[in-house]
Amino acid sequence: MAHSMGIVMVLSLLALAPLCFCGKTSGGGYLYPQFYDHSCPKAQEIVKYVVAKAVAEDPRMGASLLRLHFHDCFVKGCDASILLDSSKSIISEKRAIPNRNSARGFEVIDEIKHALEKECPQTVSCADIMALAARDSTVLTGGPNWKVPLGRRDSIGASVSGSNNDIPAPNNTFQTILTKFKRQGLDIVDLVALSGSHTIGNARCTSFRQRLYNQSGNGQPDYTLDQSYAAHLRTRCPKSGGDQNLFFLDYVSPVKFDNSYFKNLMAYKGLLSSDQILFTNNAISRELVKKYAYNQELFFEQFAKSMIKMGNISPLTGYKGEIRKNCRKVNAY
Numbered sequence: 001m002a003h004s005m006g007i008v009m010v011l012s013l014l015a016l017a018p019l020c021f022c023g024k025t026s027g028g029g030y031l032y033p034q035f036y037d038h039s040c041p042k043a044q045e046i047v048k049y050v051v052a053k054a055v056a057e058d059p060r061m062g063a064s065l066l067r068l069h070f071h072d073c074f075v076k077g078c079d080a081s082i083l084l085d086s087s088k089s090i091i092s093e094k095r096a097i098p099n100r101n102s103a104r105g106f107e108v109i110d111e112i113k114h115a116l117e118k119e120c121p122q123t124v125s126c127a128d129i130m131a132l133a134a135r136d137s138t139v140l141t142g143g144p145n146w147k148v149p150l151g152r153r154d155s156i157g158a159s160v161s162g163s164n165n166d167i168p169a170p171n172n173t174f175q176t177i178l179t180k181f182k183r184q185g186l187d188i189v190d191l192v193a194l195s196g197s198h199t200i201g202n203a204r205c206t207s208f209r210q211r212l213y214n215q216s217g218n219g220q221p222d223y224t225l226d227q228s229y230a231a232h233l234r235t236r237c238p239k240s241g242g243d244q245n246l247f248f249l250d251y252v253s254p255v256k257f258d259n260s261y262f263k264n265l266m267a268y269k270g271l272l273s274s275d276q277i278l279f280t281n282n283a284i285s286r287e288l289v290k291k292y293a294y295n296q297e298l299f300f301e302q303f304a305k306s307m308i309k310m311g312n313i314s315p316l317t318g319y320k321g322e323i324r325k326n327c328r329k330v331n332a333y
């Protein structure tokens, strides 16, 4: 009886397989949420525990961990290339313009990896740790939950030029940003939903100064930035100096994952040019911004879907790559 029940179970699982949220990734491999269920059953619990501790100590850390996964996935796929330090054979992506003096959270990933190596040595990849940490950070700050497809492996190389070219810059045009997303298999809906990450976290003065003083080379501020908000920002982001001064991306609720980012855009109070243009430069993205500003549920639902899609960018699976012992360096053979 138990045997035939088992066969029925297997058959029905096979029949349902195409409906599974795992999905074939652009890299050709399969990722699925149960990947570590047998090899490291406590993996997800351990990641959540360390992330929760880190966010409790530093409320900005959730934002930083979410961004790390994005900066990883847009360069050679979600393969933990961003975590590698410079060495004889590697020039670290940490030096690239989008990451230098900006990307953070590496020590938290180290702590998670250390705990996982103790629990189940060389089993859980650094790339999967980042995907889980991004999800946990979203949930901990009040955002949506989702099952993270797993089974990524870690790269044995990094790409500084990839970081510089493939990660969108805050002063890129709408078309350039959309093109950079499309190159990764992401569309305009993903662009708007994922930009909603800027509902948490900080940006440095240097990332938006141009908007305050000389947006288009004529010595005038960006006219799509609310002028009293601009005046307020200028007090701590002067024409020169103060490059590293920090500002909330969402001044209304800076550590809460909600839809106020989209409401800010409708009030011309987006901090980065790349944020505001979603409302001002394209009719389709403008409608999406309005939709998410009016309905947080819709934003949350799409955010979860788009995060899974982003997490599926060209992962290394099967025999490709390796499971690093230390996320900062490739294994020595």
Ligand code: HEM
Binding pocket: 060, 062, 063, 064, 065, 066, 067, 070, 101, 102, 103, 104, 168, 169, 170, 171, 177, 191, 194, 195, 197, 198, 200, 201, 202, 203, 204, 205, 207, 249, 272, 274
């Ligand atoms: C659409 C193109 C995007 C551009 C141009 C962009 C640009 C930026 C910039 C310039 C900063 C501030 C960095 C600094 O000044 O140090 C930032 C912060 C941040 N970004 Fe984006 N971003 C984009 C999309 C995304 C996506 C897709 C995600 C996540 C899925 C994301 C998550 C974050 C988070 C959470 C922060 C705050 C990090 C912290 O406080 O440590 N961004 N982004």
